Amino acid sequence: xxxxxxxxxxxxxxxxxxxxxxxxxxxxxxxxxxxxxxxxxxxxxxxxxxxxxxxxxxxxxxxxxxxxxxxxxxxxxxxxxxxxxxxxxxxxxxxxxxxxxxxxxxxxxxxxxxxxxxxxxxxxxxxxxxxxxxxxxxxxxxxxxxxxxxxxxxxxxxxxxxxxxxxxxxxxxxxxxxxxxxxxxxxxxxxxxxxxxxxxxxxxxxxxxxxxxxxxxxxxxxxxxxxxxxxxxxxxxxxxxxxxxxxxxxxxxxxxxxxxxxxxxxxxxxxxxxxxxxxxxxxxxxxxxxxxxxxxxxxxxxxxxxxxx
Numbered sequence: 190x191x192x193x194x195x196x197x198x199x200x201x202x203x204x205x206x207x208x209x210x211x212x213x214x215x216x217x218x219x220x221x222x223x224x225x226x227x228x229x230x231x232x233x234x235x236x237x238x239x240x241x242x243x244x245x246x247x248x249x250x251x252x253x254x255x256x257x258x259x260x261x262x263x264x265x266x267x268x269x270x271x272x273x274x275x276x277x278x279x280x281x282x283x284x285x286x287x288x289x290x291x292x293x294x295x296x297x298x299x300x301x302x303x304x305x306x307x308x309x310x311x312x313x314x315x316x317x318x319x320x321x322x323x324x325x326x327x328x329x330x331x332x333x334x335x336x337x338x339x340x341x342x343x344x345x346x347x348x349x350x351x352x353x354x355x356x357x358x359x360x361x362x363x364x365x366x367x368x369x370x371x372x373x374x375x376x377x378x379x380x381x382x383x384x385x386x387x388x389x390x391x392x393x394x395x396x397x398x399x400x401x402x403x404x405x406x407x408x409x410x411x412x413x414x415x416x417x418x419x420x421x422x423x424x425x426x427x428x429x430x431x432x433x434x435x436x437x438x439x440x441x442x443x444x445x446x447x448x449x450x451x452x453x454x455x456x457x458x459x460x461x462x463x464x465x466x467x468x469x470x471x472x473x474x475x476x477x478x479x480x481x482x483x484x485x486x487x488x489x490x491x492x493x494x495x496x497x498x
Contacts, residue, residue, distance in 0.1 A: 201349035204356055205313035206482075213483045214314055217490045218322045220497040221281055221382050222472075223409045247271040248343075281324040281382060282341040285312045286373050287355065288387030288415075290332040294360035296478065297419035304415045305360045307478040308386045311413060312355065314486045315384060316348045326351070330358055333365030335372045341381070367395035374402040382409040386476075389414045389462060397465040404469045411472040414462065418479045423451045 206214075250259060250270035258272040287308055296303035302310065312328065319326045320343055327341035328351045336358065339351040366387055373383065383403055389396060389412070403410050459475070466473035472493065476485055 200356065201352045202313055202317065205310045205352060206317065210314070210483045211317060214317050214486065215321060217318045217487060218494065219283060219315065219318050219324070219382070219490055220494055221409045222497050247273060282327065282379060283319045283324055283382045283384065284327040284329060284341060284373070284377060285315060286329045286331065286370060286383060286385045287312050288332070288366060289330055289336070289358050289360050290362055290364040290366070291360050292364055292388055292390045295417055297417045301417065301478045304388050304417060304478055307476065307482070308415045309355055310482050311386050311415070311476060311486070313352055314482055316351065318490065320345055320348050328355070329373050330355060331369035332362035333368055335369050338376070364391040366391045367399040370396070370399035371402055374399065374406050377406070377408065380407045382411070384411045384413065386413050386415060388416060393458065393461050400466070400471060401469060404471065412462065412466055413474055413476045415476045415478065418477055421455070421477070423448045
């Protein structure tokens, strides 16, 4: 697996992104296509007018900040300039829903990441883009139910700690993505951008209903379906034994005889998501584990930036 031994000794963002990848991600931005709610003053459209009286936190005063928001009491104690931030002074809240079900542990070749490893690296890359743009990032880690929740906050330290938590989980349990996504939809109070990172291998009708639940709550939704290239085209050359990572059922197959029918059935499965997401105005993309991470993220975010104008 790519860089697995090296990354095992690292923690947080450094376990998933190298300095060159972070440099390439530095100037990217994740924009919302719809009206959202956030907790910073920024570039995204808000349904709210004016500032809420609900105090959120402080941030260091910087270039472009309005001096009228400086908290002079804090200055009196620290001799440093901080400004107050309020719950509804809007920028963007982004929540990542990362699937860790057993099927995510699959990887066909040592040179490629497993789906779970690639999903974690996707979460790190998107999270890095989000916090560098002064937006807020939250995270849900789940299999058939939500295992861990990190609230939406804006700091590299928060991202790093969230990724450290992500490192403590491995693929396990069965795939019941729909139940977990319904939990996510019910728990996010404000309109936000939700990025679903999963192989989406489960009850498609139930998963599509869970995605509809997210949209009904007025969240902007992105689905990144993480798949191994061998899943996409049954690329095995010789007879092989395949094993369901969740049921442990084993089957010997001749991939050459099955390839045409497999591609037809799996193609219909993918098209079911493609059509459902299009109907719900959800961005849907397939993330192949053999595609360089920074290439995929850059191409998608540039495309989304053009679509958001």
